Amino acid sequence: MREHRKCQTSAASSQALICDSNQSKSLMFMMILRSISVLLILVGSCCSLDNGMMRTPPMGWLAWERYRCNTDCRNDPENCISEHLFKIMADRLVEDGWREFGYEYINIDDCWTAKERDSKGQLQADPDRFPSGIKALADYVHSRGLKLGIYSDLGNFTCAGYPGTTLDTINIDAQTFAAWGVDMLKFDGCYSNSTVKAIGYPKMSAALNATGRRIAYSCSWPAYEGGLPPKVNYTLLGDICNLWRNYGDIQDCWESVVSIIEWYGNNQDALQPAAGPGRWNDPDMLLTGDFGLSYEQEKSQLAIWAMLAAPFFMSNDLRTISKEAVDILQNRLLIYISQDRLGIQGKRIMKSHAIEMWKRTLVAGQYAVAILNKATDGMPTPFQTSLALMNILDCTLGYDVIDVFAKKNQGFFRLNDTIYLRVNPTGIVLLFIKPGC
Numbered sequence: 271m272r273e274h275r276k277c278q279t280s281a282a283s284s285q286a287l288i289c290d291s292n293q294s295k296s297l298m299f300m301m302i303l304r305s306i307s308v309l310l311i312l313v314g315s316c317c318s319l320d321n322g323m324m325r326t327p328p329m330g331w332l333a334w335e336r337y338r339c340n341t342d343c344r345n346d347p348e349n350c351i352s353e354h355l356f357k358i359m360a361d362r363l364v365e366d367g368w369r370e371f372g373y374e375y376i377n378i379d380d381c382w383t384a385k386e387r388d389s390k391g392q393l394q395a396d397p398d399r400f401p402s403g404i405k406a407l408a409d410y411v412h413s414r415g416l417k418l419g420i421y422s423d424l425g426n427f428t429c430a431g432y433p434g435t436t437l438d439t440i441n442i443d444a445q446t447f448a449a450w451g452v453d454m455l456k457f458d459g460c461y462s463n464s465t466v467k468a469i470g471y472p473k474m475s476a477a478l479n480a481t482g483r484r485i486a487y488s489c490s491w492p493a494y495e496g497g498l499p500p501k502v503n504y505t506l507l508g509d510i511c512n513l514w515r516n517y518g519d520i521q522d523c524w525e526s527v528v529s530i531i532e533w534y535g536n537n538q539d540a541l542q543p544a545a546g547p548g549r550w551n552d553p554d555m556l557l558t559g560d561f562g563l564s565y566e567q568e569k570s571q572l573a574i575w576a577m578l579a580a581p582f583f584m585s586n587d588l589r590t591i592s593k594e595a596v597d598i599l600q601n602r603l604l605i606y607i608s609q610d611r612l613g614i615q616g617k618r619i620m621k622s623h624a625i626e627m628w629k630r631t632l633v634a635g636q637y638a639v640a641i642l643n644k645a646t647d648g649m650p651t652p653f654q655t656s657l658a659l660m661n662i663l664d665c666t667l668g669y670d671v672i673d674v675f676a677k678k679n680q681g682f683f684r685l686n687d688t689i690y691l692r693v694n695p696t697g698i699v700l701l702f703i704k705p706g707c
């Protein structure tokens with residue numbers, strides 16, 4: 271979704287089709303027919319997206335938030351959407367240690383194709399910006415021990431106006447991506463309506479499977495349908511996609527991050543059960559290392575994304591990123607929490623004034639708890655809690671409590687011992703809680 275140029279998010283998409291009561295009966299009939307054909311398509315694939323991929327939330331780098339549709343390689347050769355940019359970021363992921371932390375995807379977003387398909391009807395990369403082609407780029411990325419993600423759009427055009435994937439080109443595009451050695455597809459939803467989406471997203475899932483190549487599948491579908499039941503069926507999404515954008519595009523500012531956090535918190539009863547190994551809610555890219563967030567705010571985003579079991583796709587410049595930003599993106603305990611193999615998404619368990627508390631259940635009786643302070647006034651807010659108040663009661667002996675960003679053990683706490691915290695304005699304290707039993 272590319273409608274929001276200003277630093278604000280909104281769930282609304284100009285693409286979303288609202289089926290109002292004035293629509294004709296023949297249209298309803300057509301939609302029923304379409305639904306039946308959707309069901310028929312699904313019969314073949316039955317129970318789950320069984321491609322074995324993304325058993326923990328994916329990690330890597332995705333171009334969009336930082337580089338957008340910058341195609342001006344003449345004047346901005348180091349930052350334009352080109353094979354050069356993706357190769358450089360692949361080099362950085364390997365040489366600066368990111369890959370060892372799990373950041374393994376290098377993902378292309380919109381604006382990589384030529385303005386027209388080739389004579390065989392296949393998508394083709396822009397010949398000036400990708401002179402070696404996507405296959406060569408995939409080979410390069412693989413040679414560095416990384417994976418390549420690509421982007422397409424279910425619709426007449428991509429959001430930025432490049433050739434889209436229409437229902438009749440789904441199979442050919444899936445085959446093209448597989449032949450190039452692509453490892454992941456982000457499938458956007460501009461320039462199509464709800465009927466086309468209800469057919470096209472499952473159809474692409476089946477088409478990717480039919481290629482025989484394991485290609486992780488990111489569906490923007492729910493974000494175009496308001497992100498919530500009954501319009502969005504998360505059981506179905508889990509059956510056909512590995513991850514999905516639920517909400518509007520993130521922008522490089524705190525207001526955007528807060529609006530996303532609030533939306534996921536307010537709608538957690540619908541969203542939290544949808545997530546699990548191989549099937550993730552995606553609140554969009556990480557902003558750490560960009561321009562709009564303070565250091566405190568960067569930590570807040572990272573911690574809540576870890577609580578949400580969200581994908582960790584950075585969208586930044588790994589050539590110039592600060593030491594502080596590297597430190598928090600490569601925080602081992604943060605990544606351990608984010609990658610917990612149970613894959614249970616955390617929930618907001620308390621909200622009072624500017625403070626909210628999030629809790630995520632981890633393997634081996636462990637927990638992560640995050641205390642976020644959305645206040646913007648002056649000084650760190652004192653906050654007292656206890657394991658009992660967090661409803662962490664299984665190990666009656668007590669728990670070690672570790673401050674993840676401070677990298678400090680706060681001590682061993684019995685269930686009713688008071689835990690004293692101070693939470694910085696627009697900041698967060700992320701606790702890793704380990705049983706003494």
Ligand SMILES: *[C@@H]1O[C@H](CO)[C@@H](O)[C@H](O)[C@H]1NC(C)=O
Pocket residue numbers: 315318319320321322478479480481482483484485
């Ligand atoms: C395709 O789907 C089948 C059935 O769900 C699954 O066993 C197989 O691993 C899938 N193949 C790929 C390449 O995703």
Ligand SMILES: *[C@@H]1O[C@H](CO)[C@@H](O)[C@H](O)[C@H]1NC(C)=O
Pocket residue numbers: 426461462463
């Ligand atoms: C896509 O193109 C078709 C065929 O030209 C047209 O009927 C349809 O309205 C277009 N859809 C959108 C959302 O632009």
Ligand SMILES: *[C@@H]1O[C@H](CO)[C@@H](O)[C@H](O)[C@H]1NC(C)=O
Pocket residue numbers: 297462463464465466
């Ligand atoms: C949705 O788009 C398709 C293809 O462009 C078109 O045939 C159909 O009439 C549209 N449906 C609605 C409900 O607008």
Ligand SMILES: *[C@@H]1O[C@H](CO)[C@@H](O)[C@H](O)[C@H]1NC(C)=O
Pocket residue numbers: 312503504505506509
């Ligand atoms: C949601 O999708 C699942 C799987 O396809 C299906 O069994 C279920 O009936 C759907 N639920 C609704 C409310 O349509």
Ligand SMILES: *[C@@H]1O[C@H](CO)[C@@H](O)[C@H](O)[C@H]1NC(C)=O
Pocket residue numbers: 658685686
């Ligand atoms: C904790 O405090 C509650 C309420 O004051 C009390 O019922 C409970 O027994 C205490 N638990 C422990 C382990 O001390």
